[in-house]
Amino acid sequence: MVDCVTCKPVCKCDQPGAVCQDPRFIGGDGLTFYFHGKKDRDFCLVSDPNLHINAHFIGTRNENLTRDFTWVQSIAVLFGKHQLFLGPLKTSTWDDSEDRLSLAFNREPLYLPEKEGAKWQSRNAPGVSITRVSDSNSVTVEAEGLFKITAKVVPITQEDSRIHNYGVTKDDCLAHLDLRFKFYSLSNQVNGVLGQTYRPGYVSRVNVGAKMSVMGGDREFRTSGLFAADCAVTRFTGNKATSAEDSMAAFELPGLSCASGMDGRGVVCKR
Template sequence: MGRVMVRLCFSVLLLLTVAVSKGDAAIAKYGKKVKCQNKAYPDCYHLNLYCPSDCPHYYCDKPGAVCQDPRFIGGDGITFYFHGKKDQDFCLVSDSNLHINAHFIGKRNENMTRDFTWVQSLGILFDDHQLYIGTKKTATWDDSIDQLALAFDGEPIYLPGGQGVNWQPSMSPGVSITRLDTNAVSIEVEGNFKIKAVVVPITEKDSRIHNYGVTEDDCLAHLDLSFKFYSLSGDVNGVLGQTYASNYVSRVKVGVAMPVLGGEKKFGTSRLFATDCAVTQFTGHVAGGDSSKNYEYANLNCASGMDGRGVVCKR
């Protein structure tokens, strides 16, 4: 009897060891697994989601953002990918008094027909102002070095490195930029929007796992972003903005592991501060009947660019 119990215990221990090993392998490949606990988002509530080990843990189990390669969680709570193209600009949000374009950087995999892409910078228009936030090109990553670039109406912004340091233009007191960390800032325009932006690199590990092909002269530093919108109208459009529109019906195939949303021609724009995309709504002032909906942060649901498919967001 004793020998049987020893064999049984050994078998159980072996099974547990294999399970743990498989779990560790999954975490190494995909990241930590977390469960969405926000009942306001029924499409993801109580679902287990992978979060990469290099992603801030306080972002990865909450809906809504532009993150990693990049991927979106839309205003309807559905995760999708938008591939875009490297070295081109695309409209993320276009409303009567808010227009946000993104510049994509990327790498081409010879075995694929598309680019791996990431958001390198944003061009934000509101009222008669232009606000720029982007990442500097850097060969090797160092967390202690500021790789953010900021500008307001064409003038560079100097924001010292101390946490909580704030900058406001004298002629526009409703605009505020606050440093959260060496490579993280919060940008807010009173009554319009708030954006949290973090500069992150592609690590050698990520490149090796996903075959990104990162070279020694460029770690492909890019932006992870989360949004809060204070006064979107029902007519808002753009890759992300359309998912907040009052008449939006998702074309994403729910249940597909990595659903892709197309529309490169529709959302493409000629330059970072252009408003010439096919779906533009921007006029520089709030249109009558704007809904003044208060949308919570589209917080990052990072899953480290698994298979390099696209851009992610949610409401």
């Protein structure tokens, strides 16, 4: 992306709401932290009364470390009475031109033409759409007034594996997702690994001065399955919040665009 204010290129993984790499998060407060979770487990990224997002983590184990190398392999988005799935297909040898993205809405598989700009629009949920950002492996998912998610399938290359000792094998390149989230109507009670950083008055509990600021909380954010909203901090009810005190959705907020990338309804830009 190009920032039209500074006329400089900006990576989506360096903007608020990003979840990329190992997994590296940039919270709604603009601070960067890591949440490693555990491989082959599911964790809650965002939980709000009408929105719940879980992530499935994959990974490998380095005998010299006490933790797994992990990546967000797929996500499930629950909103209202709807369910959305995004994730890559298992891939051995990576080819950028071959689409490896799997999509489903309310448990029904979705198929988009492999062409940039191709768009799917839900008939049962007006305002829900999926659009290809490129011919393959990259889409934008939007629920009008609720969220916008940019997702791209990326592999772990043999060179990355050699440098970091990830242990990638020839039959699995560990394809996973780089993500960026934008939210338009979160309540003041939002929680989850990423969601809590959007809460008014939130104070980060990570050591921001550390070389790698790591957030714990495996137990409080763990769910029993990718489509389960049963983490210890869950807020999901499936119904839209109606309390003016607890929900920003109760207000008609203006939309602004900030150079920092923290744009959206109700955002205030400061020089």
